[in-house]
Amino acid sequence: MTIEVRAPASSANLGPGFDCVGISFALYTTVRVKVQDALEIVPIGPDLQDTPRDESNIVYQAMLALSEAAGQQLPPVRLEIESGIPLARGLGSSAAALVAGMVAANELLDRPLDTQSLFDLASRLEGHPDNAGASLVGGAVVATFDGQGAKYLQFQLPENLRALLVVPQYALETSKARGILPDTYSRTDMVFQLSHAALLAAGLASGNLAVFKEAMRDRLHQPYRAALVPGLLELLEGAPEHGALGAALSGAGPSVLCFYEANSDVSALKAFLTGVLEQHGVTALLEELPLDNAGVQVSLHPEN
């Protein structure tokens, strides 16, 4: 029997929802787990060739964390890992890897953890609930997290919402992009942040796309991370003037997320984004990525 688990990519923050708002995308990390006599970890494809083939692999670490939380022993397994999510681009590859590992172990051990416990564990492993939560339950997630447990609401993304992602060729580790943030903020900036995050959550939940341009503005991380992402502020300011509903750094970057309305013409937006990237000497892919409303998926293959 092989257990196959597919966890989607995610975009965290959406501007002001730092560490608390995330959505998921139809790009996937897939893991396949089969019990055998000794542990074997098999990363597949060029993107994963530098990832560990021993117990330190984060997918396996997530499996161990799940078995520990469940109070059960994990049997030795063959673990295959494939990632369609580019690493360290702000698209939640690490969250998807953790979620896939955790859910595969949960399945192997006959589902000792329910969805809330999986959400809590994913948030602890990733350190924040935004992209781990979106990868687990799909759609849009708004969450609080106290370091142990999360309170969250999941809802389906508005039907007429579409996403265009700017995915640069260069990588940016999340730890580096978190290290650049200040420790304190002014009350003025906090009021700005709270009001925009609240408007963003209300806009997502109600499907009112008209507020996104204003609601996706942020003062907590994007102005600081701009030092690590050439052209970021120009992209964010200019995208809504060229047809985007709103734009934000995707997670910790360097990808940029632009929302647009279904059936709208994005050629002017693409031309604008390409022009800014060229000015800054950045090579990037522009990808219209379908949104994912389902979250992690498990399939069982008894014949294998």
Ligand SMILES: Nc1ncnc2c1ncn2[C@@H]1O[C@H](COP(=O)(O)OP(=O)(O)O)[C@@H](O)[C@H]1O
């Ligand atoms: N499928 C995977 N298997 C093993 N390690 C992975 C996998 N996906 C991500 N990682 C690890 O996570 C790192 C990227 O995480 P991070 O810096 O948080 O960026 P992001 O999650 O935005 O892609 C990679 O450099 C790699 O060490």
Ligand SMILES: N[C@@H](CCOP(=O)(O)O)C(=O)O
């Ligand atoms: N809220 C986190 C999200 C990191 O997402 P990632 O996809 O870049 O790992 C942050 O902004 O640091």
